[in-house]
Amino acid sequence: PKGPSLNPSRKRLAVHVEDHPVEYASFEGTIPQGEYGGGTVMVWDRGAWLPENDPVQEYGKGHLRFRLQGEKLKGAWTLARMNRSPDTQGRNWLLIKKKDPEARQGPLAEASGMEDRSALTGRTMEEIASGRDVSRSGTGDLFEAEGARPAPMPGRPKPHLAVPAREPPEGDGWLHEIKYDGYRILCIKKDSAVRLITRNNQDWSEKFPDVVQAAASLPFEQFILDGEIVVLLPDGKPDFQALQNILKGEKSGRTGYYVFDALFCSGYDLTGVPLVQRKKILQRMLEGVSRPLVYGDYIQGEGERVFAHACRMGMEGIVSKQAESRYEQGRSRTWIKVKCLKRQEFVIGGYSEPSGSRSGFGALLLGYYDEAGRLVYAGRVGTGFSEKTLQDISGRMATLERKDSPFHKSPSGREAGKVHWVQPQLVAEVEFSDWTEDHIVRQASFKGLRPDKPAREVGLESPEAGPRSVTKGKESRKNRVAGVLLTNPERILYPEQGLTKRDLALFYQKTAGLILPHLADRPLSLVRCPKGHRDVCFYQKHLNEQIPETLTEVPVREKGEQRTYAAVRDLPGLISLVQLGVLEIHPWGSRMDMLEKPDRMIFDLDPGPEIRPEDMVEALSLV
Structure with missing residues (x-):
């Protein structure tokens, strides 16, 4: 049958x-x-x-x-x-x-x-x-947990990403975990084969065979686990540089895969299960395991104390997660990360010549992509390199050299002296103390390359990572609408009417009750004109790393690849579109939870210049 x-x-x-x-x-x-x-x-x-x-x-x-x-x-x-x-x-x-x-x-x-x-x-x-009673540790929880549902194993899952924040949240409704200084990895087991997949969908199984072997021994034929691979120093702290050495084939320290979430197990989709319950299921799944698999534990409540202790221990920071949150494949405000020091990825756009006895290069020129997709210069990093990393990065950049600058506005003066430009393909993780008023990093130190991060996705991690004029609170309350900070609020978007960015945001705030029912929970295609509709405009369907946390990410499979659209759920999300310079909003005919079942048909009427407004109204009523 x-x-x-x-x-x-x-x-x-x-x-x-x-x-x-x-x-x-x-x-x-x-x-x-x-x-x-x-x-x-x-x-x-x-x-x-x-x-x-x-x-x-x-x-x-x-x-x-x-x-x-x-x-x-x-x-x-x-x-x-x-x-x-x-x-x-x-x-x-x-x-x-x-x-x-x-x-x-x-x-x-x-x-x-x-x-x-x-x-x-x-x-x-x-x-x-x-006739054997096959033991499956944790399966009782899988079947009974609220939100668990039978489902086929997903093909290409995406990790739940945290939103940067200045300080940890208060209350017992949050679970706090150490922010591991490593590589985010999804561990996928299917038909007895285990794969380790990065955020960039690279298969790193061969790089960490001990992790693959340990995961294969778990008594489940199918699962998807989420965690980070780190290398530990003798004092137990993670060492990012040692992890880089392993990726180059060099033995360097003890590898650990800290597993902090479970998306799927034994035919059950767990993404709809509250986090605190997923943690219990995960703990059952990992019963009796030893390194390199490690259960990623948490502390409930007392976020400020957890953060203070993490910083005193020399850790990168903490990740705070809502105890009742579901697993969302994309960036979500239910998970937030708080760092002890400022640290993020930058795109390498060039390098300076070495001086003295130094070999390779003097400093790397750093940048990030802004909302319009332009590479913005953010300063240099000249410390934190070993002789091996100098030679390794020099070899990589030698194949990427170009004659012109990849930056939207190239560095000038002393910053531009004896500089070589490269294709913006390499991504570096950099730690720094602060930003200058000119939007340049202070006291930057190189931590390592990030082969798991696509260069085009590198942008400012949060508004807090911007120049001091933003972080020190110089903006006035009138520049915030529905809690969303508007940069350049007096910028004129429609010169014919003299309408500014703030005017448009206030109009949306006033008419949100009429707009949101037609936009909410639908993937959006956007036309963005950051400097007004008479200047450069561009069409955008897919999200990148710079999108505000007030928007919701919607994964959509297109032409065999997983792409991400934006969706609005509330007024702050709508105002965020204004902040991004969006002047045209084109919603899908289907909702984000039922993409293949459209519930709306849109008739687009484009009147010619000779059509009177009253005739257009009559035509609309007839349609």
């Missing part, structure tokens, strides 16, 4: 059998051959069956309509009796999925594409037939 299909166009044979005792619903095991129903029996799904009408009458008519609330099968279904024949006596029926939000197309619509484990015990048919 092919099993049920979630595709309404597919009909599946269902045979009416004799009544069974109610206790049989929870039976799982092997019935001896020769007896009725002999063979291995699995409880493939379980849940509730809800008839839509009188089931006795509909059964008599041969057309039974009902709803299923199972762990695998959900939504509306129909059982239709086939034409009776002497040999079947009306036993053959057709099981048909009705068109509703639970319907599916493609391979995932078929039973063969669904989880093939028991909904009762999590065992496969082979394990049931063997």
Whole structure:
């Protein structure tokens, strides 16, 4: 038998059998051959069956309509009796999925594409037939936890990213973790194969074979774990430079994979489970493991004390997460990161010549991409390099040299002396004390290259990372609308009417009740004109690292790749579009939770210049 299909166009044979005792619903095991129903029996799904009408009458008519609330099968279904024949006596029926939000197309619509484990015990048919009670640490939690749901394993998951903040949040509703000074890695196990995937979707399994081997030994055939790989110093603190050495093939310290979240396990999607419950599940999954796998523990509440201790210990900072937060694939305000020192990634756009006995180069010229996609110069870093890193980076830059500057505004004066330009492809992580008034980093120190970070995604990590004129609070309250800071609020966007950036934000604030019902929770395509509609404008569909936390990220698969759109959920999100210089907002016809099921059709009427406004209004009323 092919099993049920979630595709309404597919009909599946269902045979009416004799009544069974109610206790049989929870039976799982092997019935001896020769007896009725002999063979291995699995409880493939379980849940509730809800008839839509009188089931006795509909059964008599041969057309039974009902709803299923199972762990695998959900939504509306129909059982239709086939034409009776002497040999079947009306036993053959057709099981048909009705068109509703639970319907599916493609391979995932078929039973063969669904989880093939028991909904009762999590065992496969082979394990049931063997009679062994297979131990799966934590599976009880997986089945019972609020928000866990049966689902196929996702193909290319994205990590939940934290938003930078100045200070940790207060209250017991937050869980605080150490910010590990390492590489973010998703550990994916499927069909006994383990892969270590970076944020940039690179496979680093071969770089950390000890982690792969330890993860493969976990007693689960499928899972997705989230954590960071670090190298520990003898005092237990992480060493980012030592981690870089391992990536180059050099042995350097003890490797540890600190696992702090679980997205999927044994056929269950855990992203909808509250974080504090996911932590309990993860702890059960990692019971009895030893290095290099380490459970990433947390402290609930007392954020300020946790942060102070982390800084005194020389750690990078902390990550604070809402205890009830769900796992969101993208950046979200439910996770925030607070750093002890200012530290972020920069794009390398050039280098200066070395002096004295130094080899390779003198300093790296740093930059980041602004909202308009321009590379902005942010200063130099000339300390923190070993002889090996000098030679390594010099070799990489030698293949990237170019004649002209990649920066939007090149450095001038002494900053431009004896400089070589390179293609902006390498990303460096840099620690620094502060920003100058001219938007240049102070006392910068090189920490390492970031091969896991795409250069085009490198921007200012937060408004707090900007120049002092912002961070020291010189802006006035009138420059904030709905809590969103407007930079250049007097910039004229529509010269014909004399409308400024602040005017547009205040208009949106006043009319949000009319706008948001048509925009909220829909992916957006945007036309941005940072200096007004008469200046340079550009079309943007996909998000990058500079997008404010007030917007929601929507993952969309396009042409075989995972891309990210923006969505607005509230007034601050709407005002953030103004801050980004958005003058045209084009919402999708579908919502972010049902991308493939549009619920709106838009008629775009473009009147010619000779059309009078009153004629246009009449045309709209006719449409």
